[in-house]
Amino acid sequence: MGSSWGNLFSPHCIVLLLLNVTHCFSFVQTVERSGHVDECSALFQFKESFTVNKSASVHLFAFPKVASWKREGDQNRSNCCSWKGVECDEESGHVVGLDLSSSCLYGSLNSNSSLFQLVHLQRLDLSDNDFHFSEIPSRLGHDLTNLTYLNLSLSGFSGQLPTSLGYLLSLNFLDISNCKFHPHVPSSLGNLTQLRYLDMSSFYEVSNNFSTGQGIDSWSWVGKLTKLHTLLLTETNITGKFLCFMANLTKLEHLNLATNEISGQIPSWFMKLAKLSTLLLGQNNLQGEIPRSLFQLKNLESLGLAYNNLSGLVEFDQFFQLKKLKVLRLSYNKLSLHIKTNLSFTLPQLQVLRLGSCNLTELPEFLRSQYELTDLYLGQNNIHGRIPKWLWNATRETLFTLDLSDNFLTGFEQNPIILPWKNLITLNLWSNLIQGSLPIPPQSIRNYIVPENHYSGEIPPSFCNLNHLHILDLSNNNLSGMLPQCLGNSSGLEIFTLNSNSFHGNIPQLCPTGESSLKMVDLSYNQLQGKVPRSIANCTLLEFFNLGNNQISDIFPSWLGTLPALSILILRSNGFHGMIGKSATNHDFPKLCIIDLSNNDFSGMLPSNYLENWNSMKFVDKSSEQAYFVVSSTSDSSGGYAFLYSITTFEKGVELDYFQTPYLLRLIDFSSNRFEGEIPAGIIGNLRALISLNLSNNALTGHIPSSLGNLTDLESLDLSRNQLSGRIPSNLAKLNFLEYFNVSHNYLRGPIPGGQQFETFLEDSYQGNSGLCGKALSKKCESSISLPPSIFEEDEDSGFQIELDWYVVLPGAISGLIVGVVAGNFWTSKNHEWFVETISRSKKPRGTRARRGHRN
Ligand SMILES: *[C@@H]1O[C@H](CO)[C@@H](O)[C@H](O)[C@H]1NC(C)=O
Ligand SMILES: *[C@@H]1O[C@H](CO)[C@@H](O)[C@H](O)[C@H]1NC(C)=O
Ligand SMILES: *[C@@H]1O[C@H](CO)[C@@H](O)[C@H](O)[C@H]1NC(C)=O
Ligand SMILES: *[C@@H]1O[C@H](CO)[C@@H](O)[C@H](O)[C@H]1NC(C)=O
Ligand SMILES: *[C@@H]1O[C@H](CO)[C@@H](O)[C@H](O)[C@H]1NC(C)=O
Ligand SMILES: *[C@@H]1O[C@H](CO)[C@@H](O)[C@H](O)[C@H]1NC(C)=O
Ligand SMILES: *[C@@H]1O[C@H](CO)[C@@H](O)[C@H](O)[C@H]1NC(C)=O
Ligand SMILES: *[C@@H]1O[C@H](CO)[C@@H](O)[C@H](O)[C@H]1NC(C)=O
Ligand SMILES: *[C@@H]1O[C@H](CO)[C@@H](O)[C@H](O)[C@H]1NC(C)=O
Ligand SMILES: *[C@@H]1O[C@H](CO)[C@@H](O)[C@H](O)[C@H]1NC(C)=O
Ligand SMILES: *[C@@H]1O[C@H](CO)[C@@H](O)[C@H](O)[C@H]1NC(C)=O
Ligand SMILES: *[C@@H]1O[C@H](CO)[C@@H](O)[C@H](O)[C@H]1NC(C)=O
Numbered sequence: 001m002g003s004s005w006g007n008l009f010s011p012h013c014i015v016l017l018l019l020n021v022t023h024c025f026s027f028v029q030t031v032e033r034s035g036h037v038d039e040c041s042a043l044f045q046f047k048e049s050f051t052v053n054k055s056a057s058v059h060l061f062a063f064p065k066v067a068s069w070k071r072e073g074d075q076n077r078s079n080c081c082s083w084k085g086v087e088c089d090e091e092s093g094h095v096v097g098l099d100l101s102s103s104c105l106y107g108s109l110n111s112n113s114s115l116f117q118l119v120h121l122q123r124l125d126l127s128d129n130d131f132h133f134s135e136i137p138s139r140l141g142h143d144l145t146n147l148t149y150l151n152l153s154l155s156g157f158s159g160q161l162p163t164s165l166g167y168l169l170s171l172n173f174l175d176i177s178n179c180k181f182h183p184h185v186p187s188s189l190g191n192l193t194q195l196r197y198l199d200m201s202s203f204y205e206v207s208n209n210f211s212t213g214q215g216i217d218s219w220s221w222v223g224k225l226t227k228l229h230t231l232l233l234t235e236t237n238i239t240g241k242f243l244c245f246m247a248n249l250t251k252l253e254h255l256n257l258a259t260n261e262i263s264g265q266i267p268s269w270f271m272k273l274a275k276l277s278t279l280l281l282g283q284n285n286l287q288g289e290i291p292r293s294l295f296q297l298k299n300l301e302s303l304g305l306a307y308n309n310l311s312g313l314v315e316f317d318q319f320f321q322l323k324k325l326k327v328l329r330l331s332y333n334k335l336s337l338h339i340k341t342n343l344s345f346t347l348p349q350l351q352v353l354r355l356g357s358c359n360l361t362e363l364p365e366f367l368r369s370q371y372e373l374t375d376l377y378l379g380q381n382n383i384h385g386r387i388p389k390w391l392w393n394a395t396r397e398t399l400f401t402l403d404l405s406d407n408f409l410t411g412f413e414q415n416p417i418i419l420p421w422k423n424l425i426t427l428n429l430w431s432n433l434i435q436g437s438l439p440i441p442p443q444s445i446r447n448y449i450v451p452e453n454h455y456s457g458e459i460p461p462s463f464c465n466l467n468h469l470h471i472l473d474l475s476n477n478n479l480s481g482m483l484p485q486c487l488g489n490s491s492g493l494e495i496f497t498l499n500s501n502s503f504h505g506n507i508p509q510l511c512p513t514g515e516s517s518l519k520m521v522d523l524s525y526n527q528l529q530g531k532v533p534r535s536i537a538n539c540t541l542l543e544f545f546n547l548g549n550n551q552i553s554d555i556f557p558s559w560l561g562t563l564p565a566l567s568i569l570i571l572r573s574n575g576f577h578g579m580i581g582k583s584a585t586n587h588d589f590p591k592l593c594i595i596d597l598s599n600n601d602f603s604g605m606l607p608s609n610y611l612e613n614w615n616s617m618k619f620v621d622k623s624s625e626q627a628y629f630v631v632s633s634t635s636d637s638s639g640g641y642a643f644l645y646s647i648t649t650f651e652k653g654v655e656l657d658y659f660q661t662p663y664l665l666r667l668i669d670f671s672s673n674r675f676e677g678e679i680p681a682g683i684i685g686n687l688r689a690l691i692s693l694n695l696s697n698n699a700l701t702g703h704i705p706s707s708l709g710n711l712t713d714l715e716s717l718d719l720s721r722n723q724l725s726g727r728i729p730s731n732l733a734k735l736n737f738l739e740y741f742n743v744s745h746n747y748l749r750g751p752i753p754g755g756q757q758f759e760t761f762l763e764d765s766y767q768g769n770s771g772l773c774g775k776a777l778s779k780k781c782e783s784s785i786s787l788p789p790s791i792f793e794e795d796e797d798s799g800f801q802i803e804l805d806w807y808v809v810l811p812g813a814i815s816g817l818i819v820g821v822v823a824g825n826f827w828t829s830k831n832h833e834w835f836v837e838t839i840s841r842s843k844k845p846r847g848t849r850a851r852r853g854h855r856n
Helices: 002-008 011-018 037-048 139-143 163-167 187-191 216-224 244-248 268-272 292-296 316-321 365-369 389-395 461-465 485-489 534-538 558-562 706-710 730-734 756-760 833-843 848-855
Strands: 086-088 095-099 123-125 149-151 173-175 197-199 230-232 239-241 254-256 261-265 278-280 285-287 302-304 311-315 327-329 334-338 352-354 375-377 384-387 401-403 408-412 426-428 447-449 454-457 471-473 478-482 495-497 502-506 520-522 527-529 544-546 553-555 568-570 575-579 594-596 601-605 630-632 640-644 647-651 654-658 667-669 674-678 692-694 699-702 716-718 723-726 740-742 747-751 771-773 818-822
Touching: 037 095, 139 163, 163 187, 187 216, 216 239, 216 244, 244 268, 268 292, 292 316, 311 316, 365 389, 461 485, 495 640, 534 558, 594 647, 647 667, 706 730, 730 756
Parallel strands: 095 123, 123 149, 149 173, 173 197, 197 230, 230 254, 239 261, 254 278, 261 285, 278 302, 302 327, 311 334, 327 352, 352 375, 375 401, 384 408, 401 426, 426 447, 447 471, 454 478, 471 495, 478 502, 495 520, 502 527, 520 544, 544 568, 553 575, 568 594, 575 601, 594 667, 601 674, 667 692, 674 699, 692 716, 699 723, 716 740, 723 747, 747 771
Antiparallel strands: 086 095, 630 640, 640 818, 647 654
16 A cells, blocks of 8 residues: 555655546557558567666566567568557557556667657657666657657666757657756757646756756746646756746646755746646745745645745745645745634645644644644644644544654653554654653554653553554663564564663564564664574664664674675674684675674684675775765655664764764774784785774784774774784874874883874873883883974864764764655655655754754
8 A cells, every 4th residue: 555655645646646647648558450560670670679677677567568579470460569568550550659668678779779760659658768878869859750748757868858859849748857868958848839748857867977057047948838737847956046937837737846956035926827736846945935926826736845945924824725735845944834723714624734843832723623634744843742632533534644753742642542543654753752651553554753752661562463564763762671572573674773762681583584674773772681583684684783782692693794784783782702703604794884892791813704804894985975874764655764873882082972874984893802812914904994993902912913004094093901012003104084093001112103193192092001102102212203293283174084973972872863754766756845855854964962952
């Protein structure tokens, strides 16, 4: 059910639903008769010019339609009209329709392609294939002039859009969204005056090198397309203010300009577009007040203005003039909504209401009579008190998503409570002041998100029956008791974060069946005991596993090494013990980026045989645009949720709390164990992406390997409290980013290296090594090898390549920060406004710091 609802309530598809659907999907049944021989053979050649490649299509139901295309023995008697995706005209027998959407085609389309022999084509759908950066041959415009429908969406086309497209004078539908074209659009498209539907959303990759944001005036040709009823231009980096050419488009019913850089005020000429039923302007830079003229658009059903800079006090009852309104999104502007409590007139029945960060102080009373709500988002307001009964009385049957996160709610009017919404999919009460026991959700629940509250008591046994759970986030509450063993049973569970509570007893057998979706498990900061359940070896999608700060007593779970996606493993502060031994294979922990085994009772040699294979610590692609480690759950009616990995580490001599973990962070912390023997010089020197290495407080002997000088990204190196001897290798002075260095309490001797970062380290870094000498120490060297300080004038902040976003907080770490609603599957969701909400939230994540300030 999830995905079908997903389509129904995302604006993009409302657009489709309201269209004359028969035009969208008018590839009628193929006609069982012979086609023209030349056309059949052209089709066959067309097929032959591609390979079939499953990964060329992303649609779930993609299949190679051409696979069944067969030429019969007698080449001149073709039956191509019965081939899948081929439509022939009943009278003439000509091929008039070709629907090869999601057909796994892979290869290039050239100007000599036999496709252009199909001159009678009226409908051509090549969407969702991979034409591998082909340019659209200009022959398309010259030869296929009878096209009325052309869909090249998500097909990997690139290059300049040919001017000849302007010759397709019969086109009614043009969809070139989600391609890789050059951002410059030929103005000849203004010739396509018969167009009724134009989708150019993300027609070029906004992230590519063309930083030629198209000013809105370069779109003025759109003003000639006066028959348009649907215009979708999301994520096309349109900049500048609205120009009045749009006022020409008086037939427009659906306008989506979300996720651009449009600035200025919402112009009053919008009232001329009297047929508008969908108006989506979210995620732009619009300023000023919401103009009164907007309330004259009596046909509006969906209005999206979220994520702009709109400001002012808004009398909310104005929206009720829009009698057909079903979807209203105003979140994250600078609006202050004033909602009258006693509204006498009949209100439109809303389905989606999203009023995040709208300065609300109470739950709006008009919700009392909203009987069709499916999605209610009132996050980040100042709503105090309890959730009243009338809220659920009206929405009991309809509500799928309830998000009241980041308010000051103290609970439900009834407690203990069984949640009354029968079909609820998402409950998000993150960061409120709710006390009492956990509310029991209906069977339908997928996302149960209640971290940062004051919930207490145990997890009710009825949670065992929640077979559809994808997210269970109970972190940072006062929950206690044992974890029901059944909890891991839901095979759809992706996010399982129970950290920072007081749970005790054994860890449940996660992934018991081998079929598992688990990506993130955070059980840190509890009092869990026993061993790490072996079933976790079956959690093949696991990326993040944090058992830190519990009372687990076990040997090193080397069998986790087979997990192909595991990036972060934290076993800190438990009772892990014994030698780590040898890795069974030479590709254990292939994706590991962060490992924290500190504060346990491990003994024996450092696990060099593992270290040798941690390739993710050897090289890191710094050009990656991903800023943070993030896990996203699959999407549902209201999108999905993205979780940042938040971890607490002990680096740079202090406890650091990353509420979002930088994607470039590579960290090894083996401190405070009983490791002995030498540091494996050659192997450590290969982990060149390491940012932080902490081996302190063990029993390591031998020298500090000079190969550490090769770890040029290192920012923090702690070797203190061991039995290391010899000199500090002078080539450590090469470590330009080293911010923290500690070799105190060893048996080191000789001069400390001079220059660069080493000028900044104070005596603390070296104390307890009676044989060391140097400028930072009271014991000066007899013949100092330190260079004169003038050469190395220090600018503390200069030269740090990776600006890590960390800061110090006290223990009691916040984890599992929810970034917001994100799409599971980027291309279908790109045009949806709910996707918009995520991007923005992750751009400006709300720091725990700020939130704590405001809480206290
Ligand atoms: C074009 O194809 C895509 C993907 O197959 C589909 O989602 C979209 O609705 C189509 N566009 C039109 C106008 O039918
Ligand atoms: C299959 O398609 C994917 C992406 O479309 C491409 O990366 C890959 O190289 C293709 N494989 C073959 C064998 O052509
Ligand atoms: C098919 O038709 C062409 C002429 O259109 C002819 O030259 C050819 O011999 C025919 N082939 C067969 C196998 O009948
Ligand atoms: C089409 O042109 C390309 C070069 O542009 C050539 O490699 C290919 O062989 C040609 N195909 C046909 C069927 O002529
Ligand atoms: C294109 O459409 C027109 C009008 O429907 C028709 O007269 C003409 O024959 C068509 N051309 C082709 C090549 O099918
Ligand atoms: C298309 O528009 C361009 C100007 O944008 C014009 O020069 C050209 O003649 C037009 N072509 C047709 C076929 O209408
Ligand atoms: C968007 O356009 C502006 C200029 O108008 C440009 O500076 C910016 O780099 C563009 N952004 C992207 C992602 O293309
Ligand atoms: C508005 O539409 C008319 C045709 O209806 C056209 O002549 C005119 O150029 C258009 N105006 C703009 C600004 O595009
Ligand atoms: C929020 O609303 C209160 C009244 O409820 C008002 O005094 C305050 O100025 C508003 N804040 C903003 C930022 O508009
Ligand atoms: C609950 O809803 C019904 C209509 O469905 C209404 O008659 C009744 O007054 C409501 N009760 C409360 C407490 O709001
Ligand atoms: C992994 O799953 C399989 C079933 O697919 C099961 O037989 C096996 O015991 C599981 N492994 C562990 C370690 O639980
Ligand atoms: C450091 O790396 C260089 C190659 O970049 C290599 O030649 C050298 O042996 C390495 N030094 C150590 C001590 O591993």
